[in-house]
Amino acid sequence: MTDAAEAAPRPDVPTGPVAAPPRVGVLGGGRMGAGIAHAFVLAGSEVTVVERDPEAAEAARGRILASIGDSIRRGATDREEAALAASVHLSTDVTDFAGAGLVVEAVPEDRMLKRDALARIEAVIAGEAVLATNTSSIGIAALAGALEDPARFLGLHFFNPVPASRLVEIVVGDTTAPAVVESARGWVAAIGKTPIVVRDAPGFASSRLGLALALEAVRMVEAGVASPADIDTAMELGYRHPAGPLRTTDIVGLDVRLAIAEELQATLGDRFAPPDLLRRMVAEGHLGRKTGRGFYEWSTP
Missing domain, CATH: 1.10.1040.10 (N-(1-d-carboxylethyl)-l-norvaline Dehydrogenase; domain 2)
Structure with missing residues (x-):
């Protein structure tokens, strides 16, 4: 780890066991993004999903609501469907991420597409917010180069299908702040999944x-x-x-x-x-x- 990663915990990021963030953003509402949104909604978060156009946003809403319905039928939650659906917000504007404590980028596995997406998110989120990428292979360092504050950035590698998967791989870059990693551990546990922590290496674990x-x-x-x-x-x-x-x-x-x-x-x-x-x-x-x-x-x- 570099000196930046070993620095004192950031005072603006909570440490230790925590609940899911009250507000979460997800960029991309495809199969993975919809699954990530579903997981945080069930854990009590208000989730905003941003898509490229209104048609894609409506398709994302359908995926998320269908997944919520499946969870209710399986007995995975005792919350009312209407309340869960009300926690899902769809948008085509990244500025709607402004109040989120965590934003997860879930666009397709393309290095330049992800770098551009992450830079656009960083420009609108609060200084204390954590920014994550759902990449399965692209190095965190390669993506962090697009950011002004890479200390708050890490990988959250969810697995398909997200509702059924029990694992989230937390990928730590050389510049990721330790407090951000601890917050991520708590959030993953809060959505009912098991975190493993790996350093930034090709393909992770x-x-x-x-x-x-x-x-x-x-x-x-x-x-x-x-x-x-x-x-x-x-x-x-x-x-x-x-x-x-x-x-x-x-x-x-x-x-x-x-x-x-x-x-x-x-x-x-x-x-x-x-x-x-x-x-x-x-x-x-x-x-x-x-x-x-x-x-x-x-x-x-």
């Missing part, structure tokens, strides 16, 4: 390990070693994985896996080179569950 297994599984399919179902069954029954690497790839999205592989190939070398099969499937639009077809057929994209 989860993406690096998960991708290594997934890429080898794709290579095995490509070489005709076994079917996707049999490869997955080997890991599910032999190693007690809840879902095999190819089914998980379909859930995550083949395009997302490809983007992470390209990022890690650039930083860690050709052991993370994407197989031709993965590139071909993405080019053909077979992205997994969200398109209805990947290594498996999905009846509901």
Whole structure:
């Protein structure tokens, strides 16, 4: 860690166990952003989701409300649906993040897109607010370079699907203030998930390990070693994985896996080179569950 990371805790950021922030912002209301918003709404936060246009904002609202309805039916919350829905606010203007104590950027996995998004958020949020990126592979240092105050910035890597996942990976940059990390730990616990803390390294912990297994599984399919179902069954029954690497790839999205592989190939070398099969499937639009077809057929994209 650098001296900045080892400095005294920032007085404007709470430390120790805390509840979820009263007001949270999420930039991007796709599958991941909607899931993040859902998690904080259930924990009692007022959540503002900002999207690029009114149509995208309405689509995001639909995703979040559907997820809230699922949680109520599963008995995951005893709060009334109307009260939860009233805590969800949609916008197309980042200035609506002004009162948030935490803003999570959840735009697609593109370095320049994220840098631009983070800079726009930082320009409108309060000085004491924490800024986080939901990246699965892009280095925190590479993104922090776009910010005036990188001490309040860190990674909060949520997993898809967010409502069912129990893990959030807290990624600490060299300039991230210790108090910000402690606040993030408390917030993750407050939304009912388990935090792990990793330093800023290519692929962090989860993406690096998960991708290594997934890429080898794709290579095995490509070489005709076994079917996707049999490869997955080997890991599910032999190693007690809840879902095999190819089914998980379909859930995550083949395009997302490809983007992470390209990022890690650039930083860690050709052991993370994407197989031709993965590139071909993405080019053909077979992205997994969200398109209805990947290594498996999905009846509901």
